[in-house]
Structure formats: C-alpha cells, structure tokens
Amino acid sequence: MDYDSCNTDLHLGEKTFQLSCHNFIQHSKAIGDGWVWESIEATNEGYMKKVLLKMKNAFGYTIPEQQKIVNEKTYRQEFEVQDTMDLEEIDISSIDLSGREMIRFEYHVVYSSSYQVPVLYFRACDIDGRPLTLEEIWQSVQENYKERLLEGPWETITQQEHPLLGQPFFILHPCRTHELMTPILKGAREEKQSVNYITAWLSMMGPVLGLNLPISYTTATSAQQLD
C-alpha cells in the first residue's frame, strides 16, 4: 500500500510539467541554450521546443546512393538545361557557397496525460525540409548509443503524430518513462533533494538523440524548484 501511494506520487501532473518546463526554460535563456515555450492558440496547452542545427558531414551522414540517383534522374527529366540558362549570369558581388548543407534537429517536449510523463518528440530534416528517415537518424546518433538503442527500453524510438501539430514526428515512447524515472525521483526524495523532473528526464533521454544538457541545468533548475 505504502509503496503504491508513493509511486502514484511520482507521476507528473500537467501543472507540475508546465512549471518544470518554465524553470527549465528560465535557465536555458540565461545560458542561451535555445529552449522556448510554444503555446497553442486559444488553449492553455503548449510544449517546450528547441532547434539544433548541425553540419551535415559532422557525423558522417550521407544521402543514400540510391536516392541520389533517383533525384538526379527526375531532375534531368523535368528540367532541361536551357530552361534556366538565361538566369545563369555571373554576379561578381556574391560568393559561391553551394554545397554547404546542414540538418535541422527539432526537439519538442510534450506532456502525455495518458502516461502522465513528458514525451520527447523529435524530427530531423534537411535544409529543404525533407524529414530524415529513422535509418538516417540512426546514422546521426553517436556510435555508442546505437547499441544501447537496439536493446532494452531505448528501443522505443518510433513514428507518431504530434498531438498538438498533427505532423509526423519520431518519439521515444513514454511506456517506460515512469519506470525509468521512479528510482531517480525516489533516490532524490530519500536524500531530501529537489529535482526538476524535466532536467532529470532530459539528461537521461536526450543524449540518445544527440541532445546533451549542460551540467549547469542540474544545479540551476533544482535550486529554482525550491522557490
């Protein structure tokens, strides 16, 4: 009985979720880390968001050869060279930087009322807006996480519709979150330490997806929690 009531306590209510996010964002602003709160018009719902840009070859990502060939083929079929020749004029006042490509990673922290935990929604796209496939994202995740991702609770990455935006995102499914968070929250409680749920949770889930939290979050957000 005692154990049960304690466990229920460790669930995250929506209000606490928003408060934890607020504290988290406050510190993010202080260190220029880019997390913002996006509210949904005419509701009190919202989510926490961060955009992270990375150079494409920073982690060995390459467009699959097959796709490259298909792209080139369609392109050549549909656009004759002469279509665009008349614009081909040398502009001496601009430098040529074509081929500099990057990937835009977008992380959303959304509250799940059915699981009563935060959920990490995640999407990565090319500079033209094409979302990366799961396989391409695997490639982008650091080497040592790949093995972890293929076993145990980390294998919960999958595709789902963003509940507030209605667009497909990848998520780390929340079915194991509570189980993973319980020992952390219990430990903190036993040592009478205050923990920001979002900080504790993101520092555990984030690295799997290439999202690393600076250590300063731990001290800054737990201190705020006491206010």
Added chain:
Amino acid sequence: MADLDGNDCISLPKLQFTPFSSALDAGFWHELTRRKLNDYRLDESPRRIKGYYCNGDPDGLPMRLTLEFSAFEMESATPTRCCAATGLLYNTNTLESFKACDKKALLQKSVEEIWKSIEFDETPDCLNLNRFLLLTFADLKRYRFYYWFCFPALCLPEGVHLLQPPAPLSKTFSLNQIKALQDAYDALCCRTGASAIPYFVVKYTVDSVSISPLASLEEEVRAQKKVTIGVYDPCTLPQYPGWPLRNLLYLITYRWGQVLDSLEVLCFRDRTLQGMRSLTHSLLFEVKLPKLSNASGCPKGVGWEKNQKGAMGPRIVNLSECMDPRRLAESSVDLNLKLMRWRLVPTLDLEKVISTKCLLLGAGTLGCNVARTLLGWGVRHITFVDNAKISYSNPVRQPLYEFEDCLGGGKSKALAAVERLRKIFPGVDAHGHHLSIPMPGHPVNFSEETMQQALKDVQQMEALISSHDVVFLLMDTRESRWLPTMIAASQRKLVINAALGFDTFVVMRHGLKKLPVQDSSTSSGDTGSTSLFSNIPGHKLGCYFCNDVVAPGDSTRDRTLDQQCTVSRPGLAMIAGALAVELLVSVLQHPEGGYAVASSSDDRMNEPPTSLGLVPHQIRGFLSRFDNVLPASLAFDKCTACSAAVLHRYERDGFQFLAEVFNSSHSFLEDLTGLTLLHQETQAAEIWDMSDDESI
C-alpha cells in the same frame, strides 16, 4: 576626379556578399499542402509569407533564410534574436507553369519595387530591403515539392570597393568598447521593444559607444564626415558580410553617395556559446561609396538561388515518407507490434514474422480470417490461390468480401481478396492467382489440352510453394490438400493446415522433413527413440494425411474430420483461422522453427519453449465443449502424401507420376505406399486417431 577614382579603384579589392541559403522546415510543406487544398486551390495569385534570419550561429553553418509552418501567418511572432523578412509566394498549379514562369521578370518586378521605395520613401526603417520570392509547385499526388527562392538584390554597376578589408571587431575595439556596444544595442532593443534590429547607426569614441535607429542616418551624414552603419549580420564567415547589407549599401549610395565618400560598416554578430555571450567576431570594414548618376534609373537585380549542385535551377524535395498516408499506415502498424514487444514480449523476433512470405491456398472463410490475422501481425507478403468466385452466401462469413463482389457472376476470390487487403493496408504485398489445384482421382486426361493445363497448374503450384516460406492449407476439400502437402514436404516448406467440421476443427503444422543429406545419416534408428505421443521432434511429426488409412480420392468415403460438412458454426472459421496464424507465429519464434519438438497438452504447466508459449503439433477444438486439446502424432511411413515412397516417386518422375495419381483411382496411392496391404492385415488405424477421447 573621375579618372583618379577609376585608377584608385583598380588597386582596391571589391566587397563580396554571402547569399542567403533557403532553409525550410518540414512543417512549412505540411502547411503549404493544407492551404493549397483548403484555401488556394487553383488560385495562383501571389501570397504574402514571412521568414526570418538569425544571428549567432556557430561557425560553418550556412547563412539561412528560414521558413517554418508559421510562415503563412504574417502576424506570427518572429523567434527571439531573429529578423523577419517578408516575401511573396507564387504557387503554381502545374509543373509546366512552374517552368514557364518568367523568373527574370519576377525578379525585375521585385527589384523595381525596392528601388521605388528607396527613391521615394522618407523613413528608411519602413523599407522592406530583405524581401524574397518563393516559386513553388506542389505535386500532391507524389508528395513532391518543386521550389525556387529568390533574394532580390540591387546591383551597383561597378560593385563596391573596400578601403579597409573586413577584420574582427576585436582588432579595432577595446574590450570596454565592445561591452559598451553590447549595452547600447541592448538598450535600443529595449527602447523599441524588438528582439533584433536589422539596421542601425553607430557612433563611437575611445571610451563610449552609442547606437541610434537607421532614421537618424540623415542627420549623421550632415553632421559629420565619418559614418558607421550597423547591420544585424547572419553570416559567420570572417571575410564576408551577409546579404542584408547589400540593398542597404545601394540605398546609402543612392541617397548620400554624392555627400559621402566612404562608409564604415559594422557587421553586428552576437552569439552565446556555453552561456558566454560574445560580439568579438563581429566585422568592421570601410567601403568607398561609388557615385551613381542621377539618370541611371532602376538598376539590374540578381538573386535567384542556386540549387544543391551549385547550378541555377529549382530544387525538388520528396516528402512521401512523412506525408503519404500509405507510408504512415505502414509505420503505424509496425509501431503497434513494436509496442507489444516492448511491453509484453521483449524477446519477440518481429522481423522474422513480418518478413515471412505466406501462401494461402483457399480464400474462403478460413483464407479470409487467416489473411486478416496475418495483417495484424504485420506480415507483408500474402499470396492467395483459389479458383472459386464470390457467391451471395459468402460475404457474411468471409470478411474480405462484400455484397457488390457477388454481382455479375461474382468476382474471383483470389483477386478480390487481394484488392480488399490493399484497401485495408496499402503497404501489403499481396498477390492472387485464380487457379485450380489438380486432385488425386480427378482425371485430367480428357484431352491433350486438359493435360497441358494440369501440367501448367502443377508447375505454377510448385513455383508458388518454392517462392514462399509457409503454405497455409485452407481449402474446403480434402483432395485438394494432397498436391500442395506433397510438394511442400518435398521442398521442406513449413505447412500450416486448418480444417473445419460442424463444430470441430483441426489446426496443425505438418512435420518438416529433414533435408535429404541429414536424412540419410540418421535414417536408421529413427523410430523408437521417442514415445508415440510425446517429445516428437518436428521432422517426425505427421501431416494431414498421416492419420488416414485411405488415400484421398473422388469419393465420399468415411472421414475422421471435416469438410464434407460444408456448414460449420459461423465462429469456427475465425477461431481456427486465428489459431492457424498464431501457431505459425509461435513456431517462427522457436529457434528450431518447424523442427521444434511438439508441445502437448501436458506441457501447459511447464516452462514454454518460446517467448510466446507452446508450439503444438495440432490444436483440435470442440466448440460444443468450448475445449481445445493439443495432440501430437508421428508421421506415418505409409502416408499417401508425405511418406518416403511417395516423395521419391514424385521427385524421380515428376508430372508423369502426378498425372497417374490424378487419373487413377485412390487405390493407386494406396498400393504405392503399402496401405492396401496394411488394410488387409489390420484394422489398427485407430491408434493414429487422436480424437475426442483425449482427456486433460
């Protein structure tokens, strides 16, 4: 004077600008799609949209103009520390009009607008110098988007010469000056309520820095000789300013070029890395302002963006992965199964299930239910074989058919089933064959033509079995199961068989014969090591015909089970169909697959051999008692379908042997296997009959 200017200029390097790279977020395309379908439809008139550029990137990232899903809401907030840019969206209805669109004219029109506003506008802050054009065509059938950005820039005919090349601000400014610059900029932001200011005027001395809005430029020019202009610069390159400076320089040249000889430019770059804000990488340089003649008129413009290959041309982005409902359905189905694994059966090998190619012989009550359960398991490759057409009584019991399918003589079941599966799940790789399976005792030798047809049918059956991993026997006649049972036994393919009585059913896996090589090495001493009904390894398990003491034929002789009675309780096919698939999935999870030792009813209390549980040989169900039993039985060495004698003759003589089987009476097979002899000697057939008597 003019000559001297010209000479000077030859020796001076020219200023170059970093062009914008367009950057789109997946949400932009989702929103464009939504608006095209709901609002724009066939209306091609240009729409106002907005993007933004930001300051503070780490080195190496392309300098971007970003459009997100919020680009269509002109009132939407610009992200902090970003400057908004407004643009016009030209969304065409066809690829042809996308191609035919006069890009030069579009650019020139935009350049003229900028030029006119420079010519007449009094307040430079209201000028829209950073505008863009976006030409798109959305191919919503293929989820392909064609697009081309233009960032119009007004050209100064001779370019701009550098008097002082760009250098980091830290070279000229002291740390105190840099701090003062930061404070002054923040103060102006605070005063104007903006989170970023695209252009401003800078005044500085050794120990002070002040910043004022661009509107004050007129005063500054009159008040002093040296003017410093600040630009919120999205570029990170150490030698070049970004695009936003370009039209501003034109403006200053146009308005004050006669008064000012030179201009100092501060490319304001403001970034925070690991909590440390820094402006030291801002650039400072000085340009010589060219003289424009008053009569020069509207200048030439540039600005169409190059594509990824560095050529002048549009870009194409394929978004079927995230927009095509078919692909989304597929990934959702997989998700469901993955969830089952994560939560309940962590060691489940889903790949093995999903990738199994299933051949369904029979697309009636059993076939329909088997197919639906396979879909539920994420199985992609499903092939139907049936020679029947859909009749009026079918749809209520056969869940892949509807009333409409019965009209006009009825559609072919095999083909209609495929059609329906694709409707249920477009990701399925389904095929259908309207094909009759030749049967023992059903002669095919009426003519050369019928013989040829039988040969063709046999060959097709052989090819189909060979190209699948599992054969489901779901027909409603016993004889039609003989040929596929034997071919599959010969090819060592797993067979799952389901048959219905009125209120009883049997679902079983046929014994999987060992490969010929192994067979010869272990053939002696094979019998006796296992008891009759327990611990029978997969290769010793019987097939559907092993229990029979008569060969299948065109007769209505006695049967232990099923199919003479074509009417069964309606729930039976669903139960048996579902069990057939679940039996397959359990067997697939066993490391030895079809060779796994058969589980029996007694094993229900023991540690299960797979993550999903038992792998029985047979499941016999009795609906009257709502009871199932799990008997196992050995292969019969005189079996008319799987015994060595039959397989040997088939493998040696092929169709010649089969034709004999089809054309002869059932005694042919009985003679061949020795059944006839057995018949005469004993009535012991009952030992094989694991019927209703088994108690649990």
